[in-house]
Amino acid sequence: MGMFGNAAGSANRLLRRGLWALMLLLSVAIYGSHAPLLTHCKVDGVIPFSSASVVVLVELTKLLLSLLFLLARHREPLGSAVSWRHAAPFALSALLYAANNNLVVHMQLFMDPSTFQVLSNLKIVSTALLYSLLLRRSLGRRRWLALLLLLAAGLSYSWGGLQGSGSPSEMHLHITPVGLVLLCVYCLISGLSAVYTEAILKSQALPLSLQNIFLYFFGVVLNLMGYLWSGNQGGFLEGFSSWLLLVVLSQALNGLIMSVVMKHSSNITRLFIISCSILVNALLSVAFFNLQLTLLFFVAVTCIGLAVHLYYGVM
Numbered sequence: 001m002g003m004f005g006n007a008a009g010s011a012n013r014l015l016r017r018g019l020w021a022l023m024l025l026l027s028v029a030i031y032g033s034h035a036p037l038l039t040h041c042k043v044d045g046v047i048p049f050s051s052a053s054v055v056v057l058v059e060l061t062k063l064l065l066s067l068l069f070l071l072a073r074h075r076e077p078l079g080s081a082v083s084w085r086h087a088a089p090f091a092l093s094a095l096l097y098a099a100n101n102n103l104v105v106h107m108q109l110f111m112d113p114s115t116f117q118v119l120s121n122l123k124i125v126s127t128a129l130l131y132s133l134l135l136r137r138s139l140g141r142r143r144w145l146a147l148l149l150l151l152a153a154g155l156s157y158s159w160g161g162l163q164g165s166g167s168p169s170e171m172h173l174h175i176t177p178v179g180l181v182l183l184c185v186y187c188l189i190s191g192l193s194a195v196y197t198e199a200i201l202k203s204q205a206l207p208l209s210l211q212n213i214f215l216y217f218f219g220v221v222l223n224l225m226g227y228l229w230s231g232n233q234g235g236f237l238e239g240f241s242s243w244l245l246l247v248v249l250s251q252a253l254n255g256l257i258m259s260v261v262m263k264h265s266s267n268i269t270r271l272f273i274i275s276c277s278i279l280v281n282a283l284l285s286v287a288f289f290n291l292q293l294t295l296l297f298f299v300a301v302t303c304i305g306l307a308v309h310l311y312y313g314v315m
Contacts, residue, residue: 023257027273030254032280036288037250040243048239052227054248055101056236059219061252066212073209082206087214089200094218096193102226103186110179114158118173119183121154124271126191131267134195139268146311147268150275153303157278161297162285194270198262208263212256272311275304 041047107116128147132139139147175183201211227236261269278300285291 023260024269024273027254027257027261028276029280030250030257031274031277032282033250033284034247035281036284037243037247039289041239041241041247043239049244050227050230050232050234050236050238051105052223052230052232053236054244056220056223056227057248058251058255059216059223061248062255063213063216063220065252065256066209066216070207070209070213073207082210086204086206086211087217090197090211090214091218093193093197093200093215094222096189096196097219098222098226100186100189100193101223103182103189107179107182107186110182111175112173115173115175115179116183118155118158119175120186121151121158122183123187123190124151124154124275126187127194127267127271128191130191130195131198135199137266143268143311146307146309147271149303149307149310150271153275153278153300153307156296156303157282157300159296160294161278161300162282162291163294164289164291194262194267197259198267201259201263208259211263212259215259216255268311272308275307278304 038047041049104116111119124147128139128144131137197215201208204211258270261273278297282293282297286293
């Protein structure tokens with residue numbers, strides 16, 4: 001019995017590792033395909049839908065999926081084991097996420113999109129700093145070097161990892177002092193929201209699906225308020241297409257995957273997933289939009305490879 005028990009245990013561990021790896025690869029694919037999918041949603045080069053309504057739909061989809069998962073896995077009522085004290089902390093998480101989503105839109109008034117794409121990589125540093133300080137996790141010099149390499153990879157790729165056949169070889173960044181302040185706030189809120197959410201998820205002995213229901217309920221409410229406050233003139237589903245449906249479903253699925261990552265791993269793993277998605281984004285851009293890989297793309301790939309080796313190679 002002992003031999004069979006050990007074999008079954010090893011098989012289960014191997015299966016769990018395989019499912020975990022598959023989930024991470026799926027998240028990398030979703031992150032990397034997000035921008036190309038949004039490009040397919042454009043009509044005559046213009047996005048025909050409200051970004052605020054899409055955020056609401058993504059949050060609502062995550063809420064419904066979490067409810068289905070909870071009902072499927074926990075058929076007995078949780079009842080007295082749950083109170084408003086468990087749900088209340090997620091209101092701040094949802095508020096931080098909603099604030100950052102709206103801040104991204106307003107930041108475009110004070111910088112060009114290329115500048116935002118390059119400088120938004122600084123949230124890697126802000127997330128790592130807050131992760132280390134607030135969760136009291138010592139990373140060590142080797143791991144900090146790995147995270148700095150992730151930053152270098154993001155900066156390299158954003159600066160000019162891809163290039164069109166007729167586009168200029170040099171990128172000129174433009175940002176105002178107000179834009180610089182907003183960028184710092186964006187990076188701070190981005191790191192804080194991620195680290196705070198991870199802390200809540202790990203501090204509660206509740207099913208993850210139930211925790212997600214709390215988070216996404218507040219997310220739906222706050223983002224719906226934001227949509228109504230913005231006074232969109234068109235209909236809620238105006239410009240909706242099959243491509244946009246794929247965007248909503250993929251982003252909802254990725255949100256659920258990220259909650260699993262933060263519950264059972266860490267925000268550092270999430271940063272590596274986002275960085276590795278560069279590879280998927282580049283391949284799709286080359287295949288569908290005839291863009292060309294530049295030397296900076298290979299610099300980014302090299303930095304990511306070194307970062308993975310430094311962070312996970314020697315524990």
